[in-house]
Amino acid sequence: MQTTTYQANLEQAREFLYTLIQKNASPEGVEWLDKQLSKLRQEWDYRTFYFSFSSVPRFLGKASITYDEASLSKANALREGFTPQDWDTTQITRTYILLFLPHDDLKEYALTIDRMCETADMYEQQALYAALPLLPHPKELTGRAAEGIRTNMTNVFDAIALHNPYPADYLEQEAWNQLVLKAVFMGRPLYKIYHVDERANPELARMLIDFAHERWAAHRQISPEIWRFVAPYLNEEYLSELEKSVKDGEPLEVEAALLACSENTYSGGKELLDQHPDVKGRIAKKEINWQSIGDRYNVNK
């Protein structure tokens, strides 16, 4: 018998989500939800489960939810990195329902998740992928997550890539690198990827450098955020790219390239940084950091 890996205590997670639902949905909506789940508790039935999951917007609506500090830190205590800050009522409720899916039989469980993803509309996909950090059997869902990353629907991609601790914790390096590269391609805010620095790797740095060359050849801009992933591997080979960014880039690119230099002991980078004492000073004072660069870049875009 296989033992189940849990990322979060399911009972506590349900309780947490249910409290949010109660606070934000209409009493009639909550009543409908209770009725659906009591049916499922009495006798599990996939028909009712599927129908409940997809019908959530019809009965509970899509009102946005305002989260206080306390709920967000509770979320994080439940599962490190779990950040439902952008989830609306429908998404919260769909996640809640999903946490009732039987998972003792791994094969059946994985099959059901696959089936749901394959037949899901855009918002259902968003909910399914964003729920990954709460689901049991996380290791067995990596293939599904990699499949999700192949989407070109921005909100579905964001559901996996941004504010989601699952990829950093479970994706193989290849899939992880695809995620970051694709986020760069799609112009997503990279600093919202959970634990980006922890998963930096030389292969990713190389791919991003290649990407920068392509963009430059096409006379197009590059996201200043990519230098964050190059920083740990800065060496002689990559120095000319950074120099180019500092010489020709927009102010944000200059700041990002120099910030990368400041994070590595490589002497070439240090010299480049020393040539720009003003930026160096602001980096030292923490006025320039990856979050601020990402923020400003994505606002201006």
Add this chain to the structure above:
Amino acid sequence: MQFIDPHIHVTSRTTDDYEAMQAAGIVAIIEPAFWLGQPRTKVGSFQDYFNSLVGFERFRASQFGIKHYCTIGLNSKEANNERLAEQVMELLPLYVGKEGVVAVGEIGYDDQTPAEDKYYRMQLELAKEVDMPVMIHTPHRDKKRGTTRSMDVAIEHGLAPHMVVVDHNNEETVKEVLDRGFWAAFTIYPHTKMGSERMVEIVKQYGTERIIVDSAADWGVSDPLAVPKTAKLMMEKGISEADVHKACYQNALEAYSQSGQMKESDWQEGVAIDQREKYSGNSVLRGGQTPKVKGSSGIVEN
């Protein structure tokens, strides 16, 4: 004047059609799941078809400022392949509750075989279970009897007539459908179904209470502008604007909004168009075309 075409198979239509429909005042459409002209041989084909109805086609319609809804069901012809039909029945609960699905449909009879009867009944039960309207396709052959039978069976399964739209009516069937309290829809389809002239006469005789006009335009020789064209003819023949509005807009809205998945506000502010957005990597634009942008897209968010 604004129109709803509550029965059109846009999957089979071109972008020119969408442009013409939008220009003619069509603001919202319903695409019933139906037969593609040749039988499907695998359940996966149904799954992909349903996915396109709730996904890509909805996106494509939005690109032309038209709000797209659909109905989900196993059509009568394909109910005769029982092995496949069983698998499709298992698929339906995954779809009927989705956003923008406004009915179980189009279901009913074609040859009126026992297999058609079986799956029609199963789908009526499903509709009842999830409290959704039903769109009934009435048979082309032996129509009068088939229409009566469709309604009898719906009643037998406990469906309220106001939750059932009976489509493809003609002069022979309309009276009974209206008398029994069902919605009576009419397909304005060249040669085979109903013509605009005849439609005008029906409205003159029966009024517009529970009468719905649609095009059922599909992969055959058909007209995606049938609804606005019929409306124009109605006006020319002296039918009041209020009546035209009822038959070509309001009644469809009332019937299908009972699903809780369709409301006027969905399109009244205009359907956001942003042709820069993509859906699954696909765009309706081809090389060198300039995207039209109006408002922000409800389909893909940035």
